[in-house]
Amino acid sequence: MFPSRTYHDPLHGAITLEGSDPAEALLIALIDTPAFQRLRRIRQLGTASLTFHGAEGSRFTHSLGAMAVTRQIFDRLAKAHPELQPQRPLVLCAALLHDLGHGPFSHTGEDIFGGNHELWTRRILSESQPVRQRLDQFHPNLAADLQQVYLKKYPVPLVCQLISSQLDCDRLDYLMRDSYFTGASYGKLDLDRILMALNYEPQSQKLVVARKGLAAIEHYLVVRYFMYAQVYNHPKNIAASWVLEQALIRAKTQLSHLEADATVRAWLTQPCNQLPLAQYLAADDGVFSYHIQRWRESGDPVLADLCRRFLDRDLLKALDVTTLDNVKREILQQQTQQLLEQAGFAAAYYTGLRVALSRGYTLYQHGIELQTPAGLQEISEVSPLVQTLAQPFQRAWLLYPREIESDLLLLHHSL
Amino acid sequence: MFPSRTYHDPLHGAITLEGSDPAEALLIALIDTPAFQRLRRIRQLGTASLTFHGAEGSRFTHSLGAMAVTRQIFDRLAKAHPELQPQRPLVLCAALLHDLGHGPFSHTGEDIFGGNHELWTRRILSESQPVRQRLDQFHPNLAADLQQVYLKKYPVPLVCQLISSQLDCDRLDYLMRDSYFTGASYGKLDLDRILMALNYEPQSQKLVVARKGLAAIEHYLVVRYFMYAQVYNHPKNIAASWVLEQALIRAKTQLSHLEADATVRAWLTQPCNQLPLAQYLAADDGVFSYHIQRWRESGDPVLADLCRRFLDRDLLKALDVTTLDNVKREILQQQTQQLLEQAGFAAAYYTGLRVALSRGYTLYQHGIELQTPAGLQEISEVSPLVQTLAQPFQRAWLLYPREIESDLLLLHHSL
């Protein structure tokens, strides 16, 4: 019999995995694989800690949390619907491993390298021996079922919904966690009430929301909107991602003259999703951060400056141009490029237009269904609040270095 | 006039620095120096996140927090004692910068490399241009005063005590922060009551504790004891430090055959405290972690295995030998070495005896003085609880790899 293991989590308290329960023993074994331990070296929020200093947590931590939330929700549903019990190992594994494929700088990195973490999660499950062996030992179909879940094709919709939907355990954990660590106390979710709001509908085998739980779900969607508007799409965060991205774009152009190990060379020259598994797994935040530290001393002044800015947090500034129309944005951007060239900057790396959409709810992935006397109804049809949250709130910024600030602001005022 | 800046902290809420206040504008400028930003790349608790997954925060975060606590305490004291007001810039800078000299893996790294972060804090203050210039611009004596504070020679004892004493703001922040992030909820300090317990005694210019605040201070010391016993000296944490240390010791012996950049070579070959400033500042957790990742693929099997164990968290195990006398510990260690050699291990790297002392209170640094009708009294003379906490609680562990566990446990039982 395997020993139990307890993770003490700031948000969820003690998360105990019972070694005597085969499914939970499997989770322990999966956590102990190199591929999972690697998530300790990838931050949950990419570059966000440059803006919200507390956002230093890793995907490892979030993955444990997502599993803990999933287990809590699933066990409650399965108590009322014992027919769900056989899905438990699959559900718990799917929750634990859902971010296994994340690479350097998480979502920021996906934008930069063109990778897809969901695809990589599936590749790792299938190709990484330590992970695959443990799954196969538990049940020969488990790995295949996990692929189905991640592809949203698993025949029991509830399982897919718990893992990835408008109301999945991934979001529940990261909204709670990110809001806590970024000091955004409005992000406190009422997990108890959300839990009590969730039902299983045996006919459709779906996860649905009880009518009396509407408010808890509305609140969750409001928090989601706020977190996007205030944290994930914060202009400083967008500026930090930009500087990182430009540094890597520049590095690519200079690669032949740069110090770089084989992993980084592969990442900068090959399509991300086609990297060999070993090269993919060899990369993490630290590997790239290390190279950025080295390149700060490189002979290329543009690259050296971009790396310095990223490391010393001397980021670009962001001018809110949301209210400008496209023509004016275009004009302003051209003028900014001219200003930069006059000031001796390699303009393309130092200015750009960024548009962010924040919304609390999208109909993507089937949405959220509410149990009403009239049958299941899309939540946005019932709730005016959700309808409002389903509208995208767009904001746009022009990025620029502080060195040209006064000139740029003059231009902006004269538009 | 400079703009204000707000850091949203999970523990302390909004920490606002007012640009209109020259002292706080200086703090903003100091935070923006490369030397301070570097603290983002050094974890507060070294290797502890391998044991307590939430312990992923940096020295940057803690330094902001320590400054925030100091400001809160100082401003309260200075309201009642306006003569303290001129010390404010010094106190706030001293709090913000107190950890500036920390290097890779914080205290774990000090043990490994033989460095002294306090010495380095003073060197950086004096030698790092961006930091030094900002201090000098504010006041020509500020840098020298800071040196005095860190050397505990500054003529106003209160200032030294707030920064480094048995009851300093550093400890207040880290106990709150570490307990929160390690999920040790018993570590919640009653900051309000501690604040109200602290007084300034104008005659001696000392920080003292009001009689009615005794309980709040007793509780703080109890928490300190628990955090040492349960977190900082957790056997898994001790094992993680050991593996890291052995990897670096081994790397030193193999250095001529290893890939390593100039910084790492310098750190592994020169006495830490004599490194050139630039080499000291060039190192951080990431630089060493990166090398450990490279060395995992090195041709030296011992080094490669130690690096793998550290990265994949396949750590040594710890056998509690607290109740064994020295003779028996010695015997057991020798037998362990034999077992290891038989099993093909390079024994010196894979076993060791570690002793940890946990105590809530020491008389070091003058202790804590309580205001009583009979004058100032050492707190341990008044409180039986503190007297108990002043005793060191010793625990000892024998480290070994899981591969020899069953044989070792047999030996242990037969002792």
Added chain:
Amino acid sequence: MFPSRTYHDPLHGAITLEGSDPAEALLIALIDTPAFQRLRRIRQLGTASLTFHGAEGSRFTHSLGAMAVTRQIFDRLAKAHPELQPQRPLVLCAALLHDLGHGPFSHTGEDIFGGNHELWTRRILSESQPVRQRLDQFHPNLAADLQQVYLKKYPVPLVCQLISSQLDCDRLDYLMRDSYFTGASYGKLDLDRILMALNYEPQSQKLVVARKGLAAIEHYLVVRYFMYAQVYNHPKNIAASWVLEQALIRAKTQLSHLEADATVRAWLTQPCNQLPLAQYLAADDGVFSYHIQRWRESGDPVLADLCRRFLDRDLLKALDVTTLDNVKREILQQQTQQLLEQAGFAAAYYTGLRVALSRGYTLYQHGIELQTPAGLQEISEVSPLVQTLAQPFQRAWLLYPREIESDLLLLHHSL
């Protein structure tokens, strides 16, 4: 010099009143008056603890909290705008005393007795000697200024707004407090961000919201909506108020045969707002609860049963009739009355229709103004979320005793 005093509050931590500050010494003196101490005997949420067991806190507790929030906000504004400083005593007193006029069962009691707590606050300020003397001793105009503030006629709008507006400190405290004590964790406000969102506009002397604080205020309004929809207008809470109200209505009709003291007789026979001051102040939750306990043993079976139901929490049930039109509601109510009469109930006391409006925002009291590049703008014109919250969400319930439940549900289904 007066001693300081500290109230340790579950929500706000230590609330210290400095005896050395004349305004805060006045607050201490006001708290110590019998009229203010009486608020300890009036629950913040009337009958709500019958539905949310934690809602047991008093108006005394909330009044301290509202003062603490006000002080925090005011002191921050006055730091940036020292010309506000002279308003401090007025603002703090107005916050502390804003609920002084509440009577038995707070708002529930106002509905029952037809009283107006704002009118009574003003009467107590003017007529209650201990309160009046302390105010007059501090400044001869203070009592008159307080009247102006409560009448929203005081010439500095900011002062009135802090005390009573869409964004006043009263609401900030009670939303935080009530959500905490009712276990509605979605009610956690981000007080730090709200504080930072609030500005003073010197020209108009108004409290306004900074553009970058929009999200914090949106969130506060969302919480307000949820608290109304989920807590204040919870059908069980509405049912509890109904039973209390009917018991008192019945008692009025039977008063000549009942045991009752002079205070209760006065309250049940005179228009509330015309009671003599002493009779008003002599009443509190306990006085009426005591009589309800006595009347439980009275000879009138209707009164005895209503009192028993209230005390033993054998409340009415609530059928949601929100989706029924007025005609159907009317029909159902008549049928319910018939059912009750057949079952031997005094129908008028045992059934009723209750409609509740929940909204997060109303334009009443000038609304909330946002600072934008285009000048001050009504928040609902800028925020689609607030616009949605400004719509009233109506719900309606038919109350009935569980004894007729099965028959009533049949009728309802057949409608």
Added chain:
Amino acid sequence: MFPSRTYHDPLHGAITLEGSDPAEALLIALIDTPAFQRLRRIRQLGTASLTFHGAEGSRFTHSLGAMAVTRQIFDRLAKAHPELQPQRPLVLCAALLHDLGHGPFSHTGEDIFGGNHELWTRRILSESQPVRQRLDQFHPNLAADLQQVYLKKYPVPLVCQLISSQLDCDRLDYLMRDSYFTGASYGKLDLDRILMALNYEPQSQKLVVARKGLAAIEHYLVVRYFMYAQVYNHPKNIAASWVLEQALIRAKTQLSHLEADATVRAWLTQPCNQLPLAQYLAADDGVFSYHIQRWRESGDPVLADLCRRFLDRDLLKALDVTTLDNVKREILQQQTQQLLEQAGFAAAYYTGLRVALSRGYTLYQHGIELQTPAGLQEISEVSPLVQTLAQPFQRAWLLYPREIESDLLLLHHSL
């Protein structure tokens, strides 16, 4: 099938009782009895809210919480030891009902009236029809078993220990709850770690503590010590109880001239433990508070003044005489009486000596046993911290009215 019911608790979150579980359906039915609902009208901490304004919660609230903690601990133990399962209904009922016998002003009232709430809990169980019937319907032995548990004679020691021991669920809930509501944030217990520390030892059928859980239990005992020293035995709290007690003592002497209902007359003239059940249950905090409000207007000036002091919180003051020997205390008390008589006070009611013992641990009730390699050991034999906490810390105060303060302090200084 019965519907489920959820109580949203500030401390424990959602406490759901499942109607489909017969034991939990019984709990719902017991909560709905008049005897249990009566606990809503008895405050957990008697007069403490006069000192700690947040301490307004009722025995009802605490009883739900104690049941929730018990269920969490029991269910964890029973998962590992399924042979415990049959004890579940008994354990849950015993936890829920453990305070059923509390009377007006809880423990303060016990001191005043000489009642014993444990005796009354047993009497109510046996004599109160609605309670008794529900128990008997569930199982004919349940009421008798409950008696055995409360008498600590039930054959499974674990059951008795969970309900009443040095480490029972009652204490776990009230320490958490009281510390929260009195704003004593050092009282935060690490419930997760305590839970994980508790084991069941099948041989002895005892609740024991795992060796690795020692720190969590030490911390719990430290918190207990602090709560006694700082909250329960706070001198203002002791003064408040004194004033209440003297008012009732005086009322007893004047009873023939006073307005009082039959219940209050019975309580003031008969030995509390011999009251008829109906008279015992008819009393609560409100009934006595109401009489105190009436007696404030009584013709007896001593009674009127004592009642006024209690209601308006014009309490006695407390002079710390801990360091005085018995002879000096005696002298001071006599001198105080003289001062009072000279000032026209009925001295016996206005001064008294009060001694309070605070300790974190007593060996009473078998203590706490730790699992060690050497077998079960008393925790105080293993832990120096607990040994210190087992010493009683004594403090003594002389109570007096503020009117004689200056004279008394002169006398005190001259002793």
